[in-house]
Amino acid sequence: MISSGKLSLNCQVLRIIAAIFVFLIATVVAINVPNPNYADALTKSILFFEGQRSGKLPPNQRMTWRKDSALLDGADKGVDLVGGYYDAGDNVKFHFPMAFTTTMLAWSVEQFKNSMGPDLQHAMEAIRWSTDYFLKATNIPNVVYAQVGNAEGDHNCWERPEDMDTPRTAFAVTAKAPGSEVSAEIAAALAAASVVFKPTDPAYSKLLVDRAVQVFEFADKYRGSYNDHIGSWVCPFYCDYNGYKDELLWAATWLLKATRKPVYWIYVKQNIINFKSDMESSLSEFGWDAKHAGINVLISKFVLDNPSNAHPFLTYADAFVCNVLPESPTNTVRYTPGGLMYKSGICNMQNPTALSFLLLTYARYMKSRVIRCGNIDVTQKMLIRFARNQVNYILGINPMNMSYMVGFGPKFPQRIHHRGASLLSIDQHPEKMGCKEGTPYFLSENPNPNLHIGAVVGGPDIKDYFVDSRPNAAQSEPTTYVNAPLVGLLAYFKAHP
Numbered sequence: 001m002i003s004s005g006k007l008s009l010n011c012q013v014l015r016i017i018a019a020i021f022v023f024l025i026a027t028v029v030a031i032n033v034p035n036p037n038y039a040d041a042l043t044k045s046i047l048f049f050e051g052q053r054s055g056k057l058p059p060n061q062r063m064t065w066r067k068d069s070a071l072l073d074g075a076d077k078g079v080d081l082v083g084g085y086y087d088a089g090d091n092v093k094f095h096f097p098m099a100f101t102t103t104m105l106a107w108s109v110e111q112f113k114n115s116m117g118p119d120l121q122h123a124m125e126a127i128r129w130s131t132d133y134f135l136k137a138t139n140i141p142n143v144v145y146a147q148v149g150n151a152e153g154d155h156n157c158w159e160r161p162e163d164m165d166t167p168r169t170a171f172a173v174t175a176k177a178p179g180s181e182v183s184a185e186i187a188a189a190l191a192a193a194s195v196v197f198k199p200t201d202p203a204y205s206k207l208l209v210d211r212a213v214q215v216f217e218f219a220d221k222y223r224g225s226y227n228d229h230i231g232s233w234v235c236p237f238y239c240d241y242n243g244y245k246d247e248l249l250w251a252a253t254w255l256l257k258a259t260r261k262p263v264y265w266i267y268v269k270q271n272i273i274n275f276k277s278d279m280e281s282s283l284s285e286f287g288w289d290a291k292h293a294g295i296n297v298l299i300s301k302f303v304l305d306n307p308s309n310a311h312p313f314l315t316y317a318d319a320f321v322c323n324v325l326p327e328s329p330t331n332t333v334r335y336t337p338g339g340l341m342y343k344s345g346i347c348n349m350q351n352p353t354a355l356s357f358l359l360l361t362y363a364r365y366m367k368s369r370v371i372r373c374g375n376i377d378v379t380q381k382m383l384i385r386f387a388r389n390q391v392n393y394i395l396g397i398n399p400m401n402m403s404y405m406v407g408f409g410p411k412f413p414q415r416i417h418h419r420g421a422s423l424l425s426i427d428q429h430p431e432k433m434g435c436k437e438g439t440p441y442f443l444s445e446n447p448n449p450n451l452h453i454g455a456v457v458g459g460p461d462i463k464d465y466f467v468d469s470r471p472n473a474a475q476s477e478p479t480t481y482v483n484a485p486l487v488g489l490l491a492y493f494k495a496h497p
């Protein structure tokens with residue numbers, strides 16, 4: 001009979017061996033297969049955002065199968081909420097993930113703009129499309145609009161955004177009905193974008209950072225979750241499952257970067273301790289809902305230059321690395337046999353793109369510094385190699401030999417879960433298509449009539465298997481917050497092939 005202690009130890013050893021095996025397989029594949037065309041993928045990853053635009057489209061719109069939509073958004077509240085982005089394959093504007101998308105697009109540009117070449121202008125346009133919208137959504141003091149559209153009604157229909165006739169209700173958080181997570185994330189997005197626009201448009205940059213300060217003060221003063229006030233509308237789609245404290249720290253960290261004002265450093269330093277239990281329970285989490293790992297990586301650049309301020313930020317950032325890398329003995333993340341980072345839930349691809357962005361960014365900050373994960377020394381090169389392997393998997397170096405970016409490579413998803421892409425465009429079918437008239441297209445096994453170039457879908461399952469089926473939303477639906485961090489990754493690897 002094997003004792004429970006020995007069994008536990010054996011299981012741990014087997015898990016470490018399995019993780020190392022996955023890492024070695026991915027490394028061998030990366031060595032023996034040529035890298036993808038990162039420059040082409042970068043161009044397409046940014047083009048994707050034009051297909052997600054809401055509102056009055058500009059004359060230079062390149063995704064021409066999309067037309068104007070939702071031109072009366074905000075009218076029910078007497079405000080102008082025209083613009084912004086649809087988050088995924090539906091026609092709702094969820095501001096919480098939209099703001100995170102904007103923050104990550106801005107961070108991608110802030111970090112890697114020198115590698116973007118002609119794509120930089122389009123990336124800046126993608127950011128401004130969102131920040132212009134958020135200036136509208138935060139134009140009234142102590143009111144932040146958090147969503148436009150009735151998700152239940154929208155999801156009951158399969159229709160083009162240009163045709164939608166579902167309720168376009170605008171939902172706001174206020175001083176009496178607060179939503180600190182969505183407000184703070186919008187503040188972070190505006191602050192991050194202000195950093196990006198400062199060299200080329202200082203007046204717009206100042207407008208953004210001033211509004212970011214105002215919205216952050218509102219989020220911090222009137223604390224509470226939007227789950228408690230507009231939860232029946234935002235849930236279960238974008239409920240805040242991790243609380244709002246991480247968003248407050250995240251926004252303050254971006255305001256520190258944007259303003260260099262000591263007040264934000266004091267806020268971050270004090271509250272990283274006050275929110276200790278929240279932080280330490282989610283050190284390897286990062287995405288539209290959880291900002292924990294991002295806070296520590298973002299602040300690490302500041303504390304690496306000021307070692308006396310390192311604790312606990314570098315400890316947390318190092319723990320994030322050790323929790324994620326497959327060869328680390330303290331790894332807590334699962335991987336597919338082909339080497340893709342995998343977390344259960346809808347749209348897994350948001351995890352490898354967001355976490356790989358953090359690892360790449362942290363690698364550039366740490367330079368020659370070595371992180372100790374158990375008995376393994378982790379170097380800058382190891383983190384960069386890991387991020388490259390994740391990107392390469394997404395672009396086609398995987399067991400399915402399939403690119404998970406639409407329009408990239410010889411084999412990619414043809415039936416993505418996306419209303420606009422799956423229905424005949426206005427040019428092809430000028431007549432209005434009602435709520436249920438799109439159902440035959442949804443159920444059809446034919447490829448989508450419109451190529452949503454650059455869209456990265458949810459991706460394969462834990463066994464590296466992908467079903468290219470429109471109803472299979474978990475695997476076939478693209479989202480803006482998958483692409484946003486991927487933009488930065490692709491820009492770096494374009495310059496470092």
